[in-house]
Each structure stands twice: as C-alpha cells, then as structure tokens.
Amino acid sequence: xxxxxxxxxxxxxxxxxxxxxxxxxxxxxxxxxxxxxxxxxxxxxxxxxxxxxxxxxxxxxxxxxxxxxxxxxxxxxxxxxxxxxxxxxxxxxxxxxxxxxxxxxxxxxxxxxxxxxxxxxxxxxxxxxxxxxxxxxxxxxxxxxxxxxxxxxxxxxxxxxxxxxxxxxxxxxxxxxxxxxxxxxxxxxxxxxxxxxxxxxxxxxxxxxxxxxxxxxxxxxxxxxxxxxxxxxxxxxxxxxxxxxxxxxxxxxxxxxxxxxxxxxxxxxxxxxxxxxxxxxxxxxxxxxxxxxxxxxxxxxxxxxxxxxxxxxxxxxxxxxxxxxxxxxxxxxxxxxxxxxxxxxxxxxxxxxxxxxxxxxxxxxxxxxxxxxxxxxxxxxxxxxxxxxxxxxxxxxxxxxxxxxxxxxxxxxxxxxxxxxxxxxxxxxxxxxxxxxxxxxxxxxxxxxxxxxxxxxxxxxxxxxxxxxxxxxxxxxxxxxxxxxxxxxxxxxxxxxxxxxxxxxxxxxxxxxxxxxxxxxxxxxxxxxxxxxxxxxxxxxxxxxxxxxxxxxxxxxxxxxx
Amino acid sequence: xxxxxxxxxxxxxxxxxxxxxxxxxxxxxxxxxxxxxxxxxxxxxxxxxxxxxxxxxxxxxxxxxxxxxxxxxxxxxxxxxxxxxxxxxxxxxxxxxxxxxxxxxxxxxxxxxxxxxxxxxxxxxxxxxxxxxxxxxxxxxxxxxxxxxxxxxxxxxxxxxxxxxxxxxxxxxxxxxxxxxxxxxxxxxxxxxxxxxxxxxxxxxxxxxxxxxxxxxxxxxxxxxxxxxxxxxxxxxxxxxxxxxxxxxxxxxxxxxxxxxxxxxxxxxxxxxxxxxxxxxxxxxxxxxxxxxxxxxxxxxxxxxxxxxxxxxxxxxxxxxxxxxxxxx
Numbered sequence: 001x002x003x004x005x006x007x008x009x010x011x012x013x014x015x016x017x018x019x020x021x022x023x024x025x026x027x028x029x030x031x032x033x034x035x036x037x038x039x040x041x042x043x044x045x046x047x048x049x050x051x052x053x054x055x056x057x058x059x060x061x062x063x064x065x066x067x068x069x070x071x072x073x074x075x076x077x078x079x080x081x082x083x084x085x086x087x088x089x090x091x092x093x094x095x096x097x098x099x100x101x102x103x104x105x106x107x108x109x110x111x112x113x114x115x116x117x118x119x120x121x122x123x124x125x126x127x128x129x130x131x132x133x134x135x136x137x138x139x140x141x142x143x144x145x146x147x148x149x150x151x152x153x154x155x156x157x158x159x160x161x162x163x164x165x166x167x168x169x170x171x172x173x174x175x176x177x178x179x180x181x182x183x184x185x186x187x188x189x190x191x192x193x194x195x196x197x198x199x200x201x202x203x204x205x206x207x208x209x210x211x212x213x214x215x216x217x218x219x220x221x222x223x224x225x226x227x228x229x230x231x232x233x234x235x236x237x238x239x240x241x242x243x244x245x246x247x248x249x250x251x252x253x254x255x256x257x258x259x260x261x262x263x264x265x266x267x268x269x270x271x272x273x274x275x276x277x278x279x280x281x282x283x284x285x286x287x288x289x290x291x292x293x294x295x296x297x298x299x300x301x302x303x304x305x306x307x308x309x310x311x312x313x314x315x316x317x318x319x320x321x322x323x324x325x326x327x328x329x330x331x332x333x334x335x336x337x338x339x340x341x342x343x344x345x346x347x348x349x350x351x352x353x354x355x356x357x358x359x360x361x362x363x364x365x366x367x368x369x370x371x372x373x374x375x376x377x378x379x380x381x382x383x384x385x386x387x388x389x390x391x392x393x394x395x396x397x398x399x400x401x402x403x404x405x406x407x408x409x410x411x412x413x414x415x416x417x418x419x420x421x422x423x424x425x426x427x428x429x430x431x432x433x434x435x436x437x438x439x440x441x442x443x444x445x446x447x448x449x450x451x452x453x454x455x456x457x458x459x460x461x462x463x464x465x466x467x468x469x470x471x472x473x474x475x476x477x478x479x480x481x482x483x484x485x486x487x488x489x490x491x492x493x494x495x496x497x498x499x500x501x502x503x504x505x506x507x508x509x510x511x512x513x514x515x516x517x518x519x520x521x522x523x524x525x526x527x528x529x530x531x532x533x534x535x536x537x538x539x540x541x542x543x544x545x546x547x548x549x550x551x552x553x554x555x556x557x558x559x560x561x562x
Numbered sequence: 563x564x565x566x567x568x569x570x571x572x573x574x575x576x577x578x579x580x581x582x583x584x585x586x587x588x589x590x591x592x593x594x595x596x597x598x599x600x601x602x603x604x605x606x607x608x609x610x611x612x613x614x615x616x617x618x619x620x621x622x623x624x625x626x627x628x629x630x631x632x633x634x635x636x637x638x639x640x641x642x643x644x645x646x647x648x649x650x651x652x653x654x655x656x657x658x659x660x661x662x663x664x665x666x667x668x669x670x671x672x673x674x675x676x677x678x679x680x681x682x683x684x685x686x687x688x689x690x691x692x693x694x695x696x697x698x699x700x701x702x703x704x705x706x707x708x709x710x711x712x713x714x715x716x717x718x719x720x721x722x723x724x725x726x727x728x729x730x731x732x733x734x735x736x737x738x739x740x741x742x743x744x745x746x747x748x749x750x751x752x753x754x755x756x757x758x759x760x761x762x763x764x765x766x767x768x769x770x771x772x773x774x775x776x777x778x779x780x781x782x783x784x785x786x787x788x789x790x791x792x793x794x795x796x797x798x799x800x801x802x803x804x805x806x807x808x809x810x811x812x813x814x815x816x817x818x819x820x821x822x823x824x825x826x827x828x829x830x831x832x833x834x835x836x837x838x839x840x841x842x843x844x845x846x847x848x849x850x851x852x853x854x855x856x857x858x859x860x861x862x863x864x865x866x867x868x869x870x871x872x873x874x875x876x877x878x879x880x881x882x883x884x885x886x887x888x889x890x891x
Contacts, residue, residue, distance in 0.1 A: 448647045453641070459661065555651065
C-alpha cells in the first residue's frame with residue numbers, strides 16, 4: 001500500500017503539477033474570488049451588515065431603477081432580432097450566392113470590431129445627431145434614447161452574428177444538396193428542410209450571443225442613451241456617481257441573467273450538435289440565379305455602406321476644423337486635451353493591449369495545454385475546464401466591479417496592483433479568456449496525442465516537446481489569440497471603466513471623456529487612431545498566418561505516388 | 563530468469579477491467595506478438611510495460627530488477643505508435659535527433675553519427691531532409707522505427723505498427739521489421755490484431771481476449787493446438803461441431819474429401835463454393851452438426867467436378883481433431 005502511494009507520487013510530474021496549480025491559482029485569484037466579493041456585496045447593506053434580499057427588494061420597489069431591467073431587455077431583444085436576421089442574410093450571401101466582391105464584404109462586416117462600442121454611437125451622432133450629416137439633409141430621427149441604442153447595438157453585435165453564421169454556412173455537404181435536387185425537391189423546400197436544420201442551433205446561439213452583448217453593453221448607451229436608462233449605465237451611476245457599491249453589485253448580478261440563461265441553453269444545444277460534415281463531403285456548387293444574387297447584393301451593400309459611412313463620418317469629424325460649419329482640413333484635433341487623457345492615453349492603451357496579448361496568449365495556451373495534454377491529475381483538470389467557461393458568462397462591467405471589491409480591499413495582499421497597469425491587463429486577460437481558450441483547445445486537439453508519449457519514452461522533457469512541437473504546430477492559433485486579445489483590449493470600455501486611474505487613462509475611456517466634455521472632434525480623432533492600429537494588427541496577423549501556413553504547406557506537400 | 567517479466571498485472575478504467583492478472587515472460591532477443599481483438603487490453607499492456615500507464619496491481623521486472631515504478635524516460639524502451647506520432651514540423655533527421663540529444667551516455671559526436679547509421683539501417687538516408695508528410699506511409703513507418711531504435715533501446719515496443727498501411731506495403735514491411743529486429747537482436751513486443759502478422763513475424767504469440775491471456779506459444783503451437791476455442795477461432799479459420807456432447811474443432815484444410823469407396827466419417831451436401839485462388843472453399847451442412855467449411859486445393863476441386871448440391875464424403879483425420887469440453891465454448 002505504502003509502495004503504491006509512493007509510486008503514485010513518483011509518477012506525478014512535479015513541474016506539471018506546479019504549472020497546473022499556478023494557472024488555476026491565477027484563475028481563482030483573478031476570477032473566482034473577485035466574483036465572490038461581488039456576490040457577497042449584493043447581499044450586504046451599506047454598513048456591511050447582512051441584508052438578505054433587502055437590496056433586491058429595494059431595487060425592484062424603486063421604479064426609477066427597475067425600469068432599466070425592462071428597457072435593457074427591450075433594446076436587447078429588438079437589436080438581436082435585427083442582428084440575427086441581417087447577420088444571417090449577409091453570411092448566406094457570402095457563402096451560398098454568387099454575388100461579386102465577396103472579399104470586400106467580408107472585411108466590411110468586421111469593421112465594428114475594430115472600434116469601441118462608444119464610437120459606434122459617436123459616429124451615429126455625426127450622422128443623425130442634431131447637426132448630423134443625414135439630419136442636415138432633412139432626415140430626422142429620434143437618435144438619443146431607445147432608437148439610438150438599438151442601432152448602436154445592432155452595429156456592435158452584427159460582426160459576431162455574421163461570423164457565427166459564416167462558419168456555420170461556409171461548409172456545406174454538396175452531396176446532400178445534389179441528392180435533394182435529383183429528387184426534384186423545390187429550392188424553397190431545400191432551404192427550409194436542409195439549410196435551416198443545419199443552422200438552427202447557430203440561430204439560437206447567435207441570438208443569445210447578441211442578446212447578452214447588447215444587454216451588457218456600456219459604451220453605446222453611455223453616449224447615445226440620453227434619459228433612457230439601461231442596466232450597464234445604472235451600475236456606473238450607482239458606483240461612480242453615488243458610491244452605492246451594494247446597489248451596483250445588485251445591478252451587476254442582474255446583468256448576469258441572460259448569460260446564465262444562454263449558458264444553460266448552450267449546454268443543451270452543444271450536447272446535441274453533431275457534425276454532419278465528413279471527409280467525404282463534396283463542396284457545394286452554387287447555381288446561377290441573378291435575381292437571388294441581386295437581392296442579396298443589395299442587402300450586403302446597404303450594410304457595408306452603413307459601416308463605411310460610420311467610418312467616413314469619423315474621418316470627417318476628425319479631419320475638419322469645426323464640423324459642420326467649417327469643413328477645412330485640419331490635424332489639430334489630434335493634439336488632444338491632456339485633461340481627458342491626451343495622447344498618453346493612446347500609448348497607455350497600446351501598452352495595455354500589447355501586454356494583454358503577450359501575457360494573455362501565453363496564459364491561455366499554457367492553460368489549454370495543461371488541460372489537454374498533461375497526464376493524470378484528472379480532478380484538477382476537471383476544475384480547470386469548469387473555470388474556463390466562466391468568463392463567457394461574465395460581462396466586462398461585472399468583472400470590473402468585482403475587481404474593485406476584491407483588489408481594492410485593504411486586507412488584500414494584492415492591493416498594490418490596484419490602479420496599475422497590472423490590474424487592467426489582468427482584467428482583460430480574464431474578460432476575453434473564453435474565445436482564445438476554445439481556439440487553443442481546438443488547435444491542440446488536432447495534434448497527435450502520442451507526441452507526449454513518444455517524447456516521454458525518449459526521455460525528452462515535456463517542456464522541450466511543448467516548445468519544439470506543440471507551440472510551432474499551433475502557431476496559427478497562437479497568432480489568432482494574440483490578435484484577438486490585442487484588438488479587444490484596444491476597444492474595451494466596460495471592464496476597465498472601473499479600474500483605470502487618473503494617472504493611467506486609456507484611449508477608449510478618453511474617448512468617452514472627450515465626448516462628455518464636448519470635444520467630439522477629438523473623440524473622433526482618437527477613434528481613428530484606434531481603428532488604424534487595430535486594422536494594422538489584423539493585417540499583420542493575416543500576413544503572418546499566411547506566411548506560417550505557407551511554410552507548413554511546404555513541409556506538408558504530400559509525397560508523390562511513385 | 564527472463565529478460566522481461568510481467569507479473570500479475572491488473573488494470574481497471576472506471577469499472578471496466580482492461581487487464582486481469584496478466585502474466586508474461588519475455589526472453590532476451592525474441593519477438594513476441596500480443597494478438598487479440600480491439601479492446602482486449604493489449605495496447606494497455608504495452609503502455610504499462612512502456613511506463614506510460616500505471617498498473618493497479620502487479621509488477622514489471624526487467625533483468626530481474628523491479629521497474630514497475632520507473633518512469634518511461636528511465637526505462638530505455640523504444641516505442642513505435644500506431645499513428646507513428648512523427649513530429650510534422652521536423653525533418654526525418656530532426657525527428658531522430660530530437661530524442662538523441664538527451665541520451666546521457668551518448669556524446670554529441672556519437673549522436674550525430676548515430677542518426678545516419680539508423681537511417682541507413684531503415685534505408686531512409688536519402689530522405690533524411692524530408693518532412694513526414696512528404697513521405698509515403700511505409701517511409702513514415704520506417705522513420706518512426708528509426709527514431710525508436712536510435713536510442714539503442716533495451717526493448718522495442720510496437721503498437722499496431724503496420725495497421726495504417728495498405729496490404730502490399732504491410733507484407734513487405736513485416737519482413738523488413740523482422741530483419742532489422744534480428745540484426746539488432748533487440749527484444750521486441752508487438753501488439754497487433756492481425757493474425758497473419760503475428761503468425762509470420764513472431765517467435766511467440768500471446769493471444770489475449772477480454773483482459774486475460776488465452777494462450778502463449780509459438781505460431782505453430784498456437785495454430786495447431788489452440789488452447790481455447792477463442793484462440794482457435796481468432797487465429798486462422800476453425801470448424802466447430804458437436805459430437806456426442808463433446809465440442810470438436812478442425813481446420814478447414816485438414817478435412818479430406820475422399821471417394822465414396824474410401825473410408826469416410828461424414829457425408830455432406832455442398833451448399834456453396836468459394837474460389838479463393840490456390841484454394842477452393844466448400845461450404846456445407848453436416849446433419850445435426852452445423853455449418854462447416856472445407857478447404858481443398860483448387861486442382862482437387864476441379865478434379866472432383868464439384869458443384870452445388872453435390873454430395874461429398876469427408877474424412878476427419880483423428881490426429882487433426884481438437885477436443886474442447888462443452889463448457890469452454
């Protein structure tokens with residue numbers, strides 16, 4: 001018996017155990033414990049006594065507060081419906097029709113990803129605001145309030161929906177469609193009986209993703225919401241305006257509701273989602289149909305034009321002297337007021353995003369590697385898998401607020417990171433963890449399970465196998481994770497809005513401050529700077545992936561049959 | 563004392579017993595095939611021997627030394643996996659050097675000389691700068707073999723090494739692996755589900771089924787005297803029939819088709835004929851005894867003028883009959 005225990009211990013590789021414990025510890029410190037403080041806070045009164053559900057009762061009995069729940073649900077529902085509809089049409093057009101300039105449309109759809117959600121709203125102000133370009137043409141809409149938020153959220157969520165549908169529609173098993181056609185099934189019926197069942201889970205998933213994003217978004221309502229209150233702006237008002245931390249925590253927990261619901265639905269769906277594409281699938285040949293293509297082209301073009309107009313509005317705003325009165329060219333808006341953060345904030349953002357991308361990528365990849373490829377330690381790995389999905393359910397506001405409660409506590413030995421770059425980077429790594437994690441896991445799953453066994457039998461340490469085999473083989477995924485972290489950190493507002501310090505402002509927050517103090521042109525200029533760097537990083541990413549894949553292909557050119 | 567002694571190894575995954583008190587001795591320099599259907603526990607046994615998996619109980623001795631608790635790295639076993647697990651981002655040479663750098667008893671100089679040596683041995687030297695995906699299946703297999711033997715292992719472990727290859731390459735490589743194994747004199751354990759592979763390559767065969775060892779013996783012993791009905795049925799083809807409460811078994815090619823005037827044991831009506839090239843299979847029903855297959859040379863079949871529904875006379879040479887008690891079946 002003793003021998004067997006000693007053996008068990010000797011079989012556990014301590015470097016592996018230590019690494020796994022480390023990554024889990026980071027996760028627990030940066031996610032579980034802060035979340036715990038937040039939840040506790042929601043059930044305490046201002047003096048720190050246990051209050052049970054008193055805060056919640058008070059919240060729902062105060063109409064001026066609880067109206068936000070319905071408002072938020074309302075705008076989320078409407079914007080999600082639009083987003084899902086148009087996201088689907090757009091993706092369908094790019095995958096199943098023969099419209100021209102598909103590559104252009106693909107990039108156009110992603111434009112909103114590269115700028116903070118504040119800026120979507122800001123650009124709308126330029127177009128539809130009191131002195132907006134479109135307004136000037138005599139077309140007036142009630143921008144501030146419900147309508148403005150809905151349009152903003154539509155823009156914000158569209159790329160996500162589009163990507164989900166694009167992936168779902170990209171690969172179709174041509175054989176099924178050929179079989180249906182050979183049986184003389186009409187096209188409409190094929191669509192509803194073949195295509196729709198293929199993507200029905202994506203529809204549900206896309207709806208929940210959208211709803212959650214819109215439900216928890218802070219940027220757009222902040223700029224364009226006017227007197228239309230939503231939960232995210234309420235939290236900010238409670239915490240930053242009235243210092244009512246407990247009520248802030250209460251609202252934060254409400255913010256979790258759609259994520260929790262979608263999580264439950266997601267689990268149900270994923271269990272049933274089976275891949276129908278096999279190696280034997282043939283590529284779907286798309287038939288000619290000019291009418292169909294014309295309709296879809298119109299849909300795509302109008303959305304692409306909308307996005308490009310937003311960007312054009314930013315350019316006009318940033319590069320003209322005093323829009324709309326003096327339209328002469330100027331660069332003066334790029335000399336930012338130091339009071340709202342100045343150009344410093346831009347450099348801070350760059351630094352923050354680079355650090356987040358570097359540390360985040362390393363963390364995510366090691367985390368995924370340990371869970372996928374380490375031997376033994378089953379229970380720890382189970383915990384790790386459970387934790388990995390948690391950030392998906394947590395909106396930035398909730399992460400930001402829980403970080404305050406946890407790290408700003410005087411008794412926390414990690415208190416010193418409060419107000420520094422470290423806490424910003426940490427919050428971003430946690431906030432955007434889940435998507436990179438999935439990317440890393442699916443890349444690692446493609447690698448032969450026996451690479452580790454072979455190395456072990458040859459006496460090669462795991463570290464060397466990791467660095468010499470797993471990392472180079474997963475390079476495209478690693479680059480993707482890096483790019484994802486960078487771009488998202490550049491545009492994030494929600495988590496960091498509670499965590500930046502006066503000495504350490506970042507660009508997305510600075511935009512919001514400029515907008516607040518009326519320096520709209522400067523806000524537009526800053527947005528352009530963010531856009532430029534994000535597009536650059538994206539291009540760099542695509543170039544390097546192409547380069548890596550080309551090199552892999554060269555090695556992978558299958559031998560000629562002789 | 564055998565070179566490798568596997569004593570009473572038991573292993574469970576969850577509630578399923580994968581290995582149940584498995585005992586096996588392997589002599590220095592021999593090639594032992596562990597043969598069994600998928601899921602019989604043979605790969606797990608190999609992984610336990612390799613040190614990649616831990617047995618729940620039992621022990622493994624090497625040269626009389628208990629190495630049950632030794633890590634895979636310290637055992638000095640070379641392993642070839644079913645998937646080969648060649649590192650796709652390294653050349654053939656890179657794959658071989660990857661493990662060589664770590665060998666404590668090998669200087670860098672020796673390591674550099676060792677790689678070309680094994681590459682020549684498996685006849686891959688001219689392909690040394692290619693990447694795995696640029697190689698054919700057989701070449702990939704030989705690369706994996708070269709990588710495993712480069713470290714001069716005390717024991718070579720092959721996990722279904724040929725199963726991913728097509729039939730022609732497979733039979734060619736059988737001979738090659740055997741040749742290399744002989745040349746190096748390295749003790750080898752090979753896991754396979756292919757009886758032909760086991761019969762042609764092994765010095766001894768270990769037949770496994772449902773987590774237990776059914777029989778251990780030379781290919782001839784196993785073929786001619788299968789200890790259990792499972793072994794009889796799994797290796798080659800076997801006819802079973804009931805004879806006065808006793809189960810009898812006989813190989814199809816041992817049954818003789820004789821003329822009506824000669825002494826015979828049974829008459830049988832031909833149900834169908836199967837031309838297999840050198841042999842022709844005759845399927846028929848023995849009265850009250852079940853279906854039976856008789857293999858005769860195709861020349862004899864022609865000479866007999868066999869056709870369906872004809873009645874033929876069979877003789878079962880007593881020395882070829884194997885008897886099992888009814889409970890074994």
